[in-house]
Amino acid sequence: MDNSDVLIIGAGFAGLTAARELSRHGYKTTILEARDRIAGRTHLEEHLGRNLELGGTWVHWTQPYVWAEMGRYGIHPVSGPDFTQAYWSTGNQQHTGHPDELMDLLDAPNQALLADSRKYFPLPWSPLSNPEITNIDGVTLSEAIDHLDLPADQRQLLRSFWTLNFNGALDQAAYTQALRWCAAASGSWQLMFETCATFKIEGGTRRLAEAILADSNAELLLEHPVASIHRDADGVVVRTISGHRFTARQLILAVPLSTLNDIDIQPELSATKREAATRSHAGRGAKLWVKVKGQQERFVAMGPEDAPLNFVQVEYIDANTTTLVCFGPVAAAVDVTDTAAAQRILDELVPGLEVLEIAGHNWVDDKYARSTWSMHYTGYLTESLAELQRPEGRIRIAGSDIANGWGGFIDGAIESGLDAARTVAEQLENQLRSSAVLTV
Structure with missing residues (x-):
């Protein structure tokens, strides 16, 4: 004993x-x-010829606790790549353009959706301090998005964007959770998005x-x-x-x-x-690493919210290959060992890629996790x-x-x-x- x-x-x-x-x-x-x-x-492990983060990854200077810990131990942040190409799907059409075009399409919808983030969460680290949140905590993010007067294409993009953030479906996802994230980023959805996927931990x-x-x-x-x-x-x-x-x-x-x-x-x-x-919570999705043939342009791709992988971005470019990180809302829809299936999924998002290898971990089937990141x-x-x-x-x-x-x-x-x-x-x-x- x-x-x-x-x-x-x-x-x-x-x-x-x-x-x-x-x-x-x-x-x-x-x-x-x-x-x-x-x-x-979080789980750093060697796959596809480099150390890859199979779980949690990103940090940011808006996050005081992890930033302080990195400073305590002399660990620096590493900035992600700047993107030069974007692919996105709306309706039955695929679009190609600069990433700024995609961000512009998301700007007005997110501004409208998150306008009240600081109203409801004036003190983001005291999330229960405003009693008015009881009035909206039963509202799903799906309902909040549908309530906006948006063109169909922008609504679809906004839903896919938030499906990515929640790593799960939006029909039970809490609108308050989206507002909390934005409030913690000073009410700016752009800063919130930067927080989610820009800086990694050195080493x-x-x-x-x-x-x-x-x-x-x-x-x-x-x-x-x-x-x-x-x-x-x-x-x-x-x-x-x-x-x-x-x-x-x-x-x-x-x-x-x-x-x-x-x-x-x-x-x-x-x-x-x-x-x-x-x-539990809505984070029940997939994260997949994919190595493709050739040096690809630094791109991001956003597909339909119900696609097995609805978001892809270039992370590493080597001499003859490019490594992508991908996310989808349903873990069961992505076999992290099936290269052929990954090829079929990517064909729907980005044309002309040849998948060589894949790697990932199914956190939902993992008995010591049963979930990915917590989105309530x-x-x-x-x-x-x-x-x-x-x-x-x-x-x-x-x-x-x-x-x-x-x-x-x-x-x-x-x-x-x-x-x-x-x-x-x-x-x-x-x-x-x-x-x-x-x-x-």
Whole structure:
């Protein structure tokens, strides 16, 4: 049996950050990670002749937590490419032009859709501060877009743009989530889009995760999937699937919301927490890397919202090949091992490409993720977020899925990890004071 002050379940960015903070404050901290690696739903791995980000990737200076962490460890941002060609589909027609043309077509619709972002979220990192959000949290993004007086072509492009952002379908996607993202980018949809896909981490996401871990005094145990958690007035007892037993005074559950109910927690977490985990969120799509023959022009391509891959962009150009990153709204529609299928999909988006190799990871079928980045359904913000953030006894939940600011990003995970560590440290200090009083 292993005894700790704090047990942290999950070694993604939230868990690693919380572990660093608590262990460096002198608390014996143990991280139990189900996988054979750290970094959660980010995963840098060698494929197609280079290191590729199979999961979360992008960071930005509008994201204070991750930007500060990069500065702490001397890790610089790497800017993405400037694009010179764009392809897009509206109706049954394919169009070719400069990327600025595509952005111009999206400008007025996004301006109209997101005009009230700062009205509803004047303090983006306090998303529940404005009671008026209860009036719109039941509105789907699909409904909000359809409410706009747009020509059919612009409506289709706008829907595809937001299908990309949500990495899922729009029929249950929360309009409030779109407004939150835009508010966090100072109310500018262009800055929001820059935040989503411009700057990467020098050396990759793994470099930052490893830097945080190296700065920690916590014990990390890989390949320790948790089966059950029992909590009472004295502490928590955790059992892994292999039968190992761990005890602690406090516990942080830093796992994806989609997997929360896979752990047998007794007494059960609140019904609201369990229902939110069952419903999860809209991020259930695909990310695929594709190597094609020849040096291609730096292009972006946007297809129909229901296409298996509705967005493609050039990421790397080598001597004889070009590597593309692609996204689609339904993971099951993209086989990350089927090169011929990828060729058929790309033929519908960009003419004349010859697919050589592909790589990817199905995060929805991954039992330790069951989702991609968190983009919330209607009602989540006003009905679930505060409860998911509320501690239950000695258990706190952490992760990008429940962040106040940039949920769905590394930044949100770090924010949540810092918050969990602070509140756990406060609780441990209170317990120490109570014990000292009792011994006097």
